[in-house]
Amino acid sequence: MKGLGATGGAGLAYGAMSTLGLAPSTAAPARTFQPLAAGDLIGKVKGSHSVVVLGGGPAGLCSAFELQKAGYTVTVLEARTRPGGRVWTARGGTEETDLSGETQKCTFSEGHFYNVGATRIPQSHITLDYCRELGVEIQGFGNQNANTFVNYQSGTSLSGQSVTYRAAKADTFGYMSELLKKATDQGALDQVLSREDKDALSEFLSDFGDLSDDGRYLGSSRRGYDSEPGAGLNFGTEKKPFAMQEVIRSGIGRNFSFDFGYDQAMMMFTPVGGMDRIYYAFQDRIGTDNIVFGAEVTSMKNVSEGVTVEYTAGGSKKSITADYAICTIPPHLVGRLQNNLPGDVLTALKAAKPSSSGKLGIEYSRRWWETEDRIYGGASNTDKDISQIMFPYDHYNSDRGVVVAYYSSGKRQEAFESLTHRQRLAKAIAEGSEIHGEKYTRDISSSFSGSWRRTKYSESAWANWAGSGGSHGGAATPEYEKLLEPVDKIYFAGDHLSNAIAWQHGALTSARDVVTHIHERVAQEA
Amino acid sequence: MKGLGATGGAGLAYGAMSTLGLAPSTAAPARTFQPLAAGDLIGKVKGSHSVVVLGGGPAGLCSAFELQKAGYTVTVLEARTRPGGRVWTARGGTEETDLSGETQKCTFSEGHFYNVGATRIPQSHITLDYCRELGVEIQGFGNQNANTFVNYQSGTSLSGQSVTYRAAKADTFGYMSELLKKATDQGALDQVLSREDKDALSEFLSDFGDLSDDGRYLGSSRRGYDSEPGAGLNFGTEKKPFAMQEVIRSGIGRNFSFDFGYDQAMMMFTPVGGMDRIYYAFQDRIGTDNIVFGAEVTSMKNVSEGVTVEYTAGGSKKSITADYAICTIPPHLVGRLQNNLPGDVLTALKAAKPSSSGKLGIEYSRRWWETEDRIYGGASNTDKDISQIMFPYDHYNSDRGVVVAYYSSGKRQEAFESLTHRQRLAKAIAEGSEIHGEKYTRDISSSFSGSWRRTKYSESAWANWAGSGGSHGGAATPEYEKLLEPVDKIYFAGDHLSNAIAWQHGALTSARDVVTHIHERVAQEA
């Protein structure tokens, strides 16, 4: 299968052998996605073929959905009692016992929720095409907000102060423009810039930095007002800029590049009502008859007739044999299954290192962030352990809402991981109130937290490939490449086998590649 | 009334004499709005007092709503047969005959629309508080999108080319960072930057510009991919950066500051279903018994008993006399009424110069911008007459949608103003297809345009105060100040009397100031 994806993805690779002729034409423009539609991935299979899918997260459900369209008999075995895997939405009624044995019951008000795992979708991701195909309604997700705060420690007077993004940007861009204009005017860049370049650059900088006629940054309405301008002679009171040195040394600009990162730049989207809506929609299309929930796989073996999988469900041991298996169980958990995988595959699976991430949601009975801080969605960022505070993208202007009081990863998440929920809440409130003030501690109705290292059937937020420098994909290690190959009739799929680790897009495209590969093999063997 | 707003707005000015004690406390923190709630603006009036409100746009309806809460008898006279004034949403069934005599009937599909006037609301505007108070559901508005295009004429090879915002930003910020880092490293800014400043700046620039270890910009994944990265070995193909000189000279960065402007920075909002929802909600609260639609005011005079207003409705002439009048008719149209206003007031009204702006909406039966260009909301910008193409913020991923094919102002709008609708459409498609390609010309179901200079009862998009440099407020000219004073029992209100011209916020805060002033006067005279 190596190299398959590189030829242009599932549709192209299989195009030639589509029995229905519905595969996308190879003449499609390179830069655009082919929107999915029923049957467009692969043609119908001839004869009867079965596939058992291990795991009912994005990779598993997408595999099952596409295989069914192509005429395969599919059974999904999912250990949890819900679809979606790391796409998990906590709402009133959600109950979870973590690996430390602590049970939390979520008591958020009707209609309120937060996504403990996946929460946002960039425009380029195939996830949006599946939303279209499955009829899952989407809405804008606030991934950038001029009114949220940055709050960092530094050796300046801004240390530990909450500064709005709008002020931080206006000052940073203002001084940056002033400095570059000054250097240019002084001839410091004459080796690289012609007269004409300098004029054009200067014009850009004046606008971008909101500079005065003599090229200085003296503050800007972009920073906002201490009192809002209104009618008549109420001109508002513009906030004063910070000093250049403070702006540079305080590091308040450290997160700006997030705003135009490839997969975080606005516009961003999310399903109305929670990310898990996508996987309930997959479930409906696949049919609950074809998904066994509460089915914990314990064994997976290549046998002469195909693949035999053993699992426990409802307290009893069961077994299923199918022509092929797609294993979407997180890689670091696969080795725990009884198996007859070769040693090099088991070694390769160990190279996918588990990582820490988690969130805590607080339901407030008052949307103080809107009425007092004028923040409607988006996130405040900090170098405290909480890392960020994410404001709800739903129920705007209503009387209550769920704030994600932390979404942290790595070391900062480890500071929460070993705590009980009550301790996590206390720490989250203590840190959050240093950013949004004393009101952060009041009007709390309830809360719910999740730590992925401590969550059964995940035990990790996402995989870091040993030797890849902890990147989210794009660096194929030998172990990664190894797992792209099937082991006889067993295929591996999941976001860990993609260049979009920690994104549903990675899991979905991985599933599509594997489905295409199986189908191609079946066609060749026929 | 001069200076009233400057003391802190309506609530504060009247706080001391609120009969119910519900006025906001003066101890409220300066930087925040006091969320509105029934009765918080002013207390109940003693005795019976009447006010006639001329115009049922934002200023008129807000005035009526607040006055009713305070116990006044209010009659709104509105020439049109709908509420909202320049807040006007075109949808199937909308019909309009413009001042050239051309009639358009809008045939957009059920549920589809676009806002011919007001379309977006910043987080700080009181408009959002009225949405809360009136129970008007709001949603995010796409005011920034990395995937939309810029397309400008220039003397470079980028001239007339469509470039995504994400590519334009990555390259501009990349080269800007490289240049500033180079100048800094060479010591060109040593007079203003210490060693420590330079280190901190350098760290920021490396991240902000996505620079290589040796401080150069060599392209970035932020620009996007020619083919999207997926699973396995499909790493995608990163788009190559433009040359520094092209980036600087082509002016592709000219619109970046829009993104962090005070009243345009994300997050931005809009009511679900069209901006006019706000004014239908006002109408419901005020009661249709208290609003006369189709009532064209022809005369407004101060008389001994108050103010007498004459109007035509249903073909017959009518008259109403009330204790006070609030005139929200656009200032350049007030002089046409029969009136006994003093000469200096009539002169002052003439200083409010009308301006051109307009939009044209095209309903497409295929959301090519989503499926082919991966654009979900936001706008493409150009220096062609169309100025911008705005993509719908509703019905994402569905089978049809209304694109605003131009939203232009000033000279560029004048290029459309005198055309028939068919001619406007042809010009819009010709220019738009140069930006989004041949697909722009296909799958068009219907279209509808509005030109505010040619729209009865408006004849202008917004006022430019003579001598204010065409600013949208913040520059009080003598004429502006003149109209802040009542003429006996006649008060003027509207966005033109605010520091938020062309914003509903301006009209609403103006209304609140006037209502407070009338109430204060009634209390003093009691």
Ligand SMILES: Cc1cc2nc3c(=O)[nH]c(=O)nc-3n(C[C@H](O)[C@H](O)[C@H](O)COP(=O)(O)OP(=O)(O)OC[C@H]3O[C@@H](n4cnc5c(N)ncnc54)[C@H](O)[C@@H]3O)c2cc1C
């Ligand atoms: C904190 C966090 C934030 C994220 N944010 C985003 C985001 O904003 N946008 C986005 O697109 N993506 C996001 N992601 C990533 C996204 O959730 C994953 O990419 C996606 O869930 C991967 O799908 P998968 O099918 O490969 O794995 P999983 O979702 O982990 O699915 C694996 C399935 O296998 C099941 N399983 C495990 N063991 C067994 C067993 N023994 N027997 C049977 N079944 C078993 C599990 O229960 C699970 O259902 C986020 C993830 C996390 C953790």
Ligand SMILES: Cc1cc2nc3c(=O)[nH]c(=O)nc-3n(C[C@H](O)[C@H](O)[C@H](O)COP(=O)(O)OP(=O)(O)OC[C@H]3O[C@@H](n4cnc5c(N)ncnc54)[C@H](O)[C@@H]3O)c2cc1C
């Ligand atoms: C193209 C455009 C884009 C805009 N975009 C935004 C935006 O994105 N966000 C935002 O907040 N604001 C926006 N605005 C501004 C917003 O629409 C105005 O600020 C607001 O409508 C002003 O309210 P008003 O009551 O002062 O005036 P109007 O809305 O003009 O109301 C005046 C009323 O008086 C009536 N009238 C006129 N003559 C007579 C008469 N003789 N007798 C009786 N009635 C009469 C009119 O019919 C009208 O209803 C935009 C405006 C335009 C034109």
